Amino acid sequence: MKDLRIVFMGTPDFAVQTLRSTVEAGYEVVGVVTAPDNPAGRGRKLQESAVKKYAVEKGLEVLQPSNLKSEVFLAELKKLQANLQVVVAFRMLPEVVWRMPEFGTFNLHASLLPQYRGAAPINWAVINGEIETGVSTFFIDEKIDTGEMIFQEKVQIDPKENVGSLHDKLMYTGAKLVVKTLESIENGDIKTTSQKEEKDLKTAYKLTRDNTRINWQDSLDNIYNFIRGLSPYPTAWTQLINGNEEVMMKIYAAEKEAEPHKLETGTIVTEEKEVKVAVQDGFIILQEIQLPGKRKMPVKDLLNGYKFFPDAKVR
Secondary structure, eight states: OOOOEEEEEEOSHHHHHHHHHHHHTTOEEEEEEOOOOEEETTTTEEEOOHHHHHHHHTTOOEEOOSOTTOHHHHHHHHHTTOSEEEEESOOOOOHHHHTSSTTOEEEEESSSTTTTEESOHHHHHHHTTOSEEEEEEEEOOSSSSOSOEEEEEEEEOOTTOOHHHHHHHHHHHHHHHHHHHHHHHHHTOOOOBOOOOOSSOOEEOOOOTGGGBOOTTSOHHHHHHHHHTTTTTTOEEEEEEETTEEEEEEEEEEEEEOOOOOOOTTBEEEETTEEEEEETTEEEEEEEEEOTTSOOEEHHHHTTTOOOOTTOEEO
């Protein structure tokens, strides 16, 4: 039985549940590494990461390096005398960091590796219309998400769920998988396997303004999956042309309707309290959107004070 001294590395809400589960399982967390406080909001006040808030609440030592290679940080990290590091939703680590502990550094990744290596695996699984995904633990090496596999757990993707609900399912499943991994390392019965390099590897590219814009020339199913795969964050968007106005419109929720029509792609059709967009094999029915200067709201509420002109369209 190994006596584990753990340094946990993570930043967003997704990582908090794993840290919480690790602490509640009785493991000794000797330090937490998270992102520096960042200014946010209208007042540009410094905001602490979700992981820092939990760590401070539990009285854990917190390190917030801006440079993971700095001599000061490396000295502070070494001083913690950890023999294992656990990484969840954090930055890419330099070799000097991940090689430091005796029992190595393992990462929780929100996909069934080797599929969806990269920054946004949960989003891309939904965008690509997958019916299942999962979580993986693996030992970090010099490349991105390529190290020796430890455990995996599959999670089903509901045909109508968005990335927000899938995020939460993976968050809880991942936390349990990390504790299982810790138990295996602690008991000395850990076994790893090399990742199989499959032919059709899908990548979880970082999401940007360019690749979150809706392509209305795509198929009905693909557009529908694209919208739910980006909701609630960072949100699919499009340019709305309404009369003399051209503005950015974010789409948080939509339904799909397969129905033949002869309308030009991108044409907006308003029927009573319903707004839908014509695409090549049906309609995307807008349910929740956000226009500049307005809060996000159900379309039926927006229609109480906003008018779509007969020639309105998106592109």
